[in-house]
Amino acid sequence: MDIEINSQEDLKSAAVQLLDFAGDEKIFLFEGDMGAGKTTFIKVICEALGVSDLVSSPTFSIVNEYLAGTGKIYHFDFYRIKNIQEAYDIGYEEYFYSGDLCLVEWPERIAALLPEHHLKVDIQVTGPEQRMISLSRI
Numbered sequence: 315m316d317i318e319i320n321s322q323e324d325l326k327s328a329a330v331q332l333l334d335f336a337g338d339e340k341i342f343l344f345e346g347d348m349g350a351g352k353t354t355f356i357k358v359i360c361e362a363l364g365v366s367d368l369v370s371s372p373t374f375s376i377v378n379e380y381l382a383g384t385g386k387i388y389h390f391d392f393y394r395i396k397n398i399q400e401a402y403d404i405g406y407e408e409y410f411y412s413g414d415l416c417l418v419e420w421p422e423r424i425a426a427l428l429p430e431h432h433l434k435v436d437i438q439v440t441g442p443e444q445r446m447i448s449l450s451r452i
């Protein structure tokens with residue numbers, strides 16, 4: 315499914331559409347270039363799920379945890395991961411297979427460790443505020 319975004323305001327309805335499309339899928343993998351809007355969209359998704367604490371990029375840790383009305387949310391950013399061992403060290407399996415929602419930026423950095431079934435969220439920059447968000451259940 316493709317969602318056309320014309321301004322950041324459109325992200326709210328896109329988040330609702332994404333959550334509907336995701337069904338019971340718990341692993342969301344966000345792909346797109348640096349600055350495409352992965353963190354920005356994750357923040358809006360978290361707001362839609364009732365997270366009240368600030369969602370920012372997990373710059374200093376690979377994973378941040380938020381509490382939503384629906385349960386825990388784990389937000390990963392693997393951009394700065396140095397090697398696969400680091401993912402084992404943080405105990406990625408306990409998060410991925412916890413049944414809690416996992417929102418993953420830069421999943422390609424840990425390609426070998428990704429769960430087979432997931433929701434792929436691809437964000438393409440099509441203008442200053444315009445984006446094309448492509449969703450696929452894999």
Ligand SMILES: Nc1ncnc2c1ncn2[C@@H]1O[C@H](COP(=O)(O)OP(=O)(O)OP(=O)(O)O)[C@@H](O)[C@H]1O
Nearest residue numbers: 319321322347348349350351352353354442443445
């Ligand atoms: N429609 C839009 N959706 C998302 N971000 C947008 C949009 N329009 C403009 N922006 C801006 O683009 C930037 C996106 O930055 P963001 O940190 O979300 O990207 P990112 O994909 O997480 O980057 P990184 O790979 O560095 O983690 C923000 O400054 C945001 O305000």
Ligand SMILES: [Mg+2]
Nearest residue numbers: 352353371419
């Ligand atoms: Mg980011």
